[in-house]
Structures are given as structure tokens and as C-alpha cells.
Amino acid sequence: MSALSFAAERAVAIRAVLAASNVCQRVFTKLVNGETITKKDKSPVTIADYSAQAVVNSILHESFPADPIVGEEDAKDLRGEAGRQMREKVLELANSGLEKALNEDLLLETIDRGTFAGGAKGRMWALDPIDGTKGFLRGEQFAVCLALIVDGQVQLGVMGCPNLPIDAANQDGEKGCLFITVKGQGAFQRNFSSSKETPIAMGDIQSLADASFCESVESGHSNQSESAKIAHLLGITKAPVRMDSQCKYCSISRGDAAVYLRLPVSATYEEKIWDHASGSLLVSEAGGIVSDVHGKPLDFSKGRTLATNSGVIAAHARIHGRVIEAVQKVLFPEGKL
DSSP, X not given: OOTTTTHHHHHHHHHHHHHHHHHHHHHHHHHOOHHHHHTTOOHHHHHHHHHHHHHHHHHHHHHOTTOOEEESOXXXXXXXXXXXXXXXXXXXXXXXXXXXXXXXXXXXXXXXXXXXXXXXXXXXXXXXXXXOHHHHHHTSOOEEEEEEEETTEEEEEEEEEEEEESSTTOTTSXXXXXXXXXXXXOEEEEETTOOOEEXXXXXXXXXXXXXXXXXXXXXXXXOHHHHHHHHHHHTOOSOOEEOOSTHHHHHHHXXXXXXXXXXXXXXXXXXXXXXTHHHHHHHHHTTEEEEOTTSOOOOTTSSSBOTTOOSEEEEETTTHHHHHXXXXXXXXXXXXX
């Protein structure tokens, strides 16, 4: 594969994710307030989801009209009189991020381009227009995540993290990061405010005593008590870094933490491909290994979910095997997989 592989797709994906991230920030500024959060009103994040998906799908379709999209949203709740008020808000916000304005019919058609079923053959894009809905509403971490999958293999990933500090050591400094990766070409970070890209790599942890791990803020997304047992078994004493969304993949890819644990909370739950496609490639290109809790690679060829995987473990290649061993001891103490 040449060094120029996916150059056009890379440029279009960056433009799409940056535009959608900016739209999400407008939604937060206009629609999210203290009352929204105390009343657990999710309408702003729903509007942001739809607006961001419309922006990304429109930009992708303009450049790659034959490519299907596996997206999180469909437009059914925007249709008819019941959806009119939200539809009008979404249309206004989506058009604020697009050079060519959509009308209402085209808006619905554009959002519904994300209903592809996935599979093992051909090209497809996987999109999560807002990963980390509660983080978005709190003004904390969320991400716009886009990946290109070809014949079941993730080839490209771009993630926009509007609230992530550019420098983890300076939490009050400039925020807004894009993370960009193409298979075989490395992992990169750039600021929203600059097109200059910087190569990133996972921290090369020599001792697990120096490590820390990332996990979800929401206990419903990952089993935090079992994470604590795994950390103890590995000799990790640092407090976990808890944040929403695929920002966790981004953080460990640039060395902010060493391990990302997403442990199963249900025997029947299937992870969605758009929640892991771009992040898993970013970690792999930054020097890590991403697998499920059994050490199996994530399989993006089974449709819209990771149907044959359970949980997600990401760590530097040097320590991934030891993390899996600890995970197995905690999750399967009797050796039953």
C-alpha cells in the first residue's frame, strides 16, 4: 500500500469531522444550560446528533457517493408534524456547517444514509456523530468519530474531541483536538485551530506500577469494580482516569494513560462498530494492541455490532498480554471462558 493511500478520504474525513465538531459546539452554546442537565433533558444532544450526522453524511456523499454509511441515527423522529420543531432546528444547525445548504427533504435523506447494515465486503464508513452524550451535556468529553472500513478492516479513522485539552498536563489550556490515523501510516494529533499535525505514540510503560488506566465515567458502560480488581492485580496504584467517549482511545494513544478497560456489564450486550472503529485503529497505529477480554482482535465484519467480541481492552503492545492475563483471572476465576 503506497504512502498516498486514502489521501483523498483522509482529507474529506478531516473536513467532515471538524465541521461536525464545530456544529456540536454551537448546539452546546445555544441549547445546553443548567436547567437542561437538572431536568435530564436530552433534546440538545439529540439535535446535535442529527445535525452532526447530516453534516458528515453530506460531505461524505459529495466526495464518495457510492460509499454506504453505518451511522448511529436515522431520521424517523424528525418526520411529520411531530418532528417539525426539532427538524427546523436541525436544519438550521446542519446548514451552519455546510457550504451547500440542505432543504428539509434532503436533510432527512442525508441523515438516513447512515442506515447501512455493515458487513464483510466492500467500503463503508462508520459514524458516531456524538460519542459520549452525557459528557456532551456536562460540557466535558465527547467525540465525533468517523472511520473507513474496507472488507471488514478499519483503514482510516478521524476523531474530533472539542473539549479535550491539547496538552493533558494543562487542563486549563487550549481545547479542541483532532486525532487522525491511516493503517500503516501512524497516528497524529492536530488542534482545531491549526492544520499542523504532530505524530503521537503510546507511553512506553516499563513498569505497570507507573501505569494508569482509562475507563468510562458511567458505571453502566464498564464494570468499575472489576476494573479496580484488575488494577490491583497488576500493581497499578494510580487512580483511574474516567472520561466519556472515544476520547479514552485518544488519551492513551498520546500517553495520557496506559490502559483502556471496557469490561462487559452484560453477557448479551454487543458493542457497536462506530464506538470502536476509529479509536482501535488509532491505538494500533500509536503502538498499542486492542482486543476483547479474551485477547481476540475486534471483528468489524459482522454488521453493525462487534457480535463476536466481548468487552474491549487497549494497552501498549509491551503490556497488553499481562493486562489480558489479569482480566481473565478477575472475570473468569475458575478458568471458564
